[in-house]
Amino acid sequence: MDLEALRTPTRFLQSAGISLPSEWELEKLENWWETEGKAISAMIDRMGTPWLRAFDRFGRRVDEILYPPDYRRMLLQGYRAGAVWHALEGAGLPAAFLIGYLTAFYDAGLYCPYTVSLATALALHKYGDPGLQARFLPPLLRRDDEVWQGATWMTEVGGGSDLGATVETIARPEGPRWRLTGEKYFASNVGADLALVAARPEGAPRTVRGLALFLVPRYREDGSLNYTIRRLKDKIGTRAVPTGEAELRDTEAYLLGSVEEGIYLILEVLNVSRVANSIASVALMQRAMAEALAFAERRVAFGRPILQHPLLRRQFEERWQGLQAAFALAWMTVQMLETIRMERPPYSPRYHLFRLLTHLAKYWTAEQAVQTAKWAMEVHGGMGVLGEYPVERWLREAMILPIWEGTPHRQILDGLEVIARKGSHQALLELLSPKADPQALEEMAERVEALLRLPPEEQEARAEPLFRDLARFVAETLSRHSVPGID
Numbered sequence: 001m002d003l004e005a006l007r008t009p010t011r012f013l014q015s016a017g018i019s020l021p022s023e024w025e026l027e028k029l030e031n032w033w034e035t036e037g038k039a040i041s042a043m044i045d046r047m048g049t050p051w052l053r054a055f056d057r058f059g060r061r062v063d064e065i066l067y068p069p070d071y072r073r074m075l076l077q078g079y080r081a082g083a084v085w086h087a088l089e090g091a092g093l094p095a096a097f098l099i100g101y102l103t104a105f106y107d108a109g110l111y112c113p114y115t116v117s118l119a120t121a122l123a124l125h126k127y128g129d130p131g132l133q134a135r136f137l138p139p140l141l142r143r144d145d146e147v148w149q150g151a152t153w154m155t156e157v158g159g160g161s162d163l164g165a166t167v168e169t170i171a172r173p174e175g176p177r178w179r180l181t182g183e184k185y186f187a188s189n190v191g192a193d194l195a196l197v198a199a200r201p202e203g204a205p206r207t208v209r210g211l212a213l214f215l216v217p218r219y220r221e222d223g224s225l226n227y228t229i230r231r232l233k234d235k236i237g238t239r240a241v242p243t244g245e246a247e248l249r250d251t252e253a254y255l256l257g258s259v260e261e262g263i264y265l266i267l268e269v270l271n272v273s274r275v276a277n278s279i280a281s282v283a284l285m286q287r288a289m290a291e292a293l294a295f296a297e298r299r300v301a302f303g304r305p306i307l308q309h310p311l312l313r314r315q316f317e318e319r320w321q322g323l324q325a326a327f328a329l330a331w332m333t334v335q336m337l338e339t340i341r342m343e344r345p346p347y348s349p350r351y352h353l354f355r356l357l358t359h360l361a362k363y364w365t366a367e368q369a370v371q372t373a374k375w376a377m378e379v380h381g382g383m384g385v386l387g388e389y390p391v392e393r394w395l396r397e398a399m400i401l402p403i404w405e406g407t408p409h410r411q412i413l414d415g416l417e418v419i420a421r422k423g424s425h426q427a428l429l430e431l432l433s434p435k436a437d438p439q440a441l442e443e444m445a446e447r448v449e450a451l452l453r454l455p456p457e458e459q460e461a462r463a464e465p466l467f468r469d470l471a472r473f474v475a476e477t478l479s480r481h482s483v484p485g486i487d
């Protein structure tokens, strides 16, 4: 157990065998967080919901989101370091995710703007026509303070799980563009310069196949506001990202890809966020453990620091192993995403394997983050529940991780679908076979096949224990072996 590795994100990444793309840059970013960022982040969290100024004093809509000036300074750190540009113009996607890991260690909510901006850039790069790319990609990839931000808005008031039934936003073609009318109920990074928006072309069926993906700029070509913000949400955590309700009224929009393939594009966007969510979850686990360690080393009970008591020591050891396993699983999804990200439908078996791993990782790491944050509070005893110290916050932040980007139910059911329809568990078990205990591997294979023999309703009802055990099995198997670097 290398508890020293818990103290900072770069130390943990190095201990996990990751070769950092630009060690100096990451360490510089970490140093900024330690000296300035932590205090700004704590202040933003304690202040609560940012403020929406909807009108200027002449009564014109402006829809500005107001944070203290330090917020913008904090936000720009990750964009400058390459949370987006690294993916397309730097050391690749893993480098962007490392910046995400580092950010989420200090502020899990702040990783959201980088994630949705990255997802916007990737979708535009892959599916935008050359004109759209020339116009909108360069500002998203800027390395200075003028960088643009992206967003991904799918969910409407009727619910986020069943998008095929609940998306009411209508898209009407108008020359080379489209016009969107509808409302997005959970719009994170609201105020973004560009948003990816799910909408239903007029007359399309009320199923997921009737949805298409559009690019929506904040301003129309004539310079007026292209969407308005009805209000901001008051959330228990992730206060470093404004989440609001976005109103689209004849909003100018540009189709990405084709209408027929829209749902695949939407799922690709969601999967990028799920990978990032897994990385954020692991970073939050590390942060909670780092806080627990710092307290347990100095808090004395029964004559010695509580860290030296066997029961607590054992818990640290187990959590350390859990952290490594969760990281190995999350990092595997990052590496696979890099290899399949330019695939288009119909996808290869490797793409479906990525999907399965992503559902397992999103489900498992988010749950581990919640449990670890809860445990870190327990280690602090009564001090853990006080708002003054940086412990209760990690539980509030962690509680959002299982819910956004698809709840645990969604991950289990979508994971089950890729197993049943694409047989992706076979590729997964093959991937693990050189490293796994053969008997455990066989037992796992048998459990999956037994589930698949059940009638569909029964399959769903019984899916969770298997999915949970499969996720743990994959994570633990992967963590027993060094994680390849990104050189």
Ligand SMILES: Cc1cc2nc3c(=O)[nH]c(=O)nc-3n(C[C@H](O)[C@H](O)[C@H](O)COP(=O)(O)OP(=O)(O)OC[C@H]3O[C@@H](n4cnc5c(N)ncnc54)[C@H](O)[C@@H]3O)c2cc1C
Residues within 6 Å of the ligand: 152, 153, 154, 155, 158, 159, 160, 161, 162, 186, 187, 188, 189, 235, 238, 243, 400, 403, 404, 405, 406, 407, 408, 409, 410, 413
């Ligand atoms: C802080 C925050 C920020 C967000 N930001 C964004 C954003 O930027 N863009 C965006 O598009 N969305 C965003 N969301 C929305 C998020 O993606 C949804 O909350 C999520 O997808 C779940 O949808 P829902 O909340 O409408 O729950 P519902 O879909 O109404 O589901 C309610 C419950 O029913 C369960 N359920 C649904 N179907 C089944 C089933 N078949 N079997 C078993 N259980 C089922 C769900 O798992 C859930 O527990 C955000 C959410 C939060 C909390």
